Amino acid sequence: MGEASVGSTIRIAVDAMGGDHGPSEVVPAALDYAAAHPADHLVLVGRLEAISDAAGQPLPPNVGIAEASEVVRMDEHPALALREKKDASILVACDLVRRGEADAVVTAGHTGAGMAAAVLRLGRLPGVDRPALAVQMVSETGPFVFLDIGANPDSTGEHLHQYAHMGAIFAERVLGVRNPRVALLSIGEEKGKGDARIVRATELLDRSGLNFIGNVEGKDLVHHLADVVVCDAVIGNVTIKFFEGLSSFIFDLLRQEFRRPPRGPIAYWLLRPGLDRIRTIFDYERVGGSPLLGVRGSVIITHGRARRRMIRYAIEVGAETARRRVPELISERLVQLGSAARLEARAT
Numbered sequence: 001m002g003e004a005s006v007g008s009t010i011r012i013a014v015d016a017m018g019g020d021h022g023p024s025e026v027v028p029a030a031l032d033y034a035a036a037h038p039a040d041h042l043v044l045v046g047r048l049e050a051i052s053d054a055a056g057q058p059l060p061p062n063v064g065i066a067e068a069s070e071v072v073r074m075d076e077h078p079a080l081a082l083r084e085k086k087d088a089s090i091l092v093a094c095d096l097v098r099r100g101e102a103d104a105v106v107t108a109g110h111t112g113a114g115m116a117a118a119v120l121r122l123g124r125l126p127g128v129d130r131p132a133l134a135v136q137m138v139s140e141t142g143p144f145v146f147l148d149i150g151a152n153p154d155s156t157g158e159h160l161h162q163y164a165h166m167g168a169i170f171a172e173r174v175l176g177v178r179n180p181r182v183a184l185l186s187i188g189e190e191k192g193k194g195d196a197r198i199v200r201a202t203e204l205l206d207r208s209g210l211n212f213i214g215n216v217e218g219k220d221l222v223h224h225l226a227d228v229v230v231c232d233a234v235i236g237n238v239t240i241k242f243f244e245g246l247s248s249f250i251f252d253l254l255r256q257e258f259r260r261p262p263r264g265p266i267a268y269w270l271l272r273p274g275l276d277r278i279r280t281i282f283d284y285e286r287v288g289g290s291p292l293l294g295v296r297g298s299v300i301i302t303h304g305r306a307r308r309r310m311i312r313y314a315i316e317v318g319a320e321t322a323r324r325r326v327p328e329l330i331s332e333r334l335v336q337l338g339s340a341a342r343l344e345a346r347a348t
Helices: 023-036 048-055 078-084 089-098 111-122 157-173 196-206 218-223 233-258 263-281 308-323 326-347
Strands: 011-015 041-046 063-067 104-107 132-137 144-147 181-185 211-216 228-230 290-293 298-301
Touching (some): 011 089, 023 041, 023 063, 041 048, 041 089, 078 111, 089 104, 089 298, 111 290, 132 157, 132 233, 157 181, 157 196, 157 290, 157 326, 181 196, 233 263, 290 308, 290 326, 298 308
Parallel strands (some): 011 041, 011 104, 041 063, 104 298, 144 228, 181 228
Antiparallel strands (some): 132 290, 290 298
């Protein structure tokens, strides 16, 4: 795990083969980032010929290549694929971090393979029971951290408590939120209302030292009542995909109406300034990707369908996560919590 500090050079391993579009989108995105951040160093991981073809030009001094001959396809079973494909690009990228040759991994490839490779090759941070996959959710007043969205179904109250600490550190260090408000996603806004794990998480968070505000409901997410919202992976995954589907559905309906003659095109030109502002708020590409919090290194998993612009933002998130030492800070926080819990157990 790298010891990068604020302002230092960051080395980013980019899975050039991952995603629906592979090198044709990933490589130009990496070159865009490299041009804008000449002090950082990128390593494109994948097949040499494919990367060179996608680049279409000699690579700049701050971009290198680490060859990997295999790729985990989006339709493959992650565990089986990683077992059979020892030279898969995502494994090689994670190995660079494990050996201290990179500080972060960014992939648009198979989400399950990305998480599995990170846990297998990098391992969990000390004090972390389960890593959590987070995402920056959009709202009118800025993004908030939402986790877990897919790493761990059947989380316990203790796991939710850990997720809250990890999410708070990410919000503080990457989003710049001072003393972030932390909440649990549940079926009612009354503090402690929910199933057994919510009750247990509430007990732990009440004495955690975090700025814990209790519960929020699904309808509250768009109002940014909290800076970190914590839930089990099943709930989180369903929620994030519902948001994505609903926003696409609404914009599709608007497009259909604005194409309907004769008034539709006129209405579009009248409403265009407001629509542009709304489109900016819903611009999910700017959040880049989802950090896998709790592993020994900065790992960012972005959408498989991501194109050049979103992948560049994902690289920026990976660099900032490493630069701000988020993995190290998570480890320090959770080790402290573990020590405090042991002292409390001895006292009782």
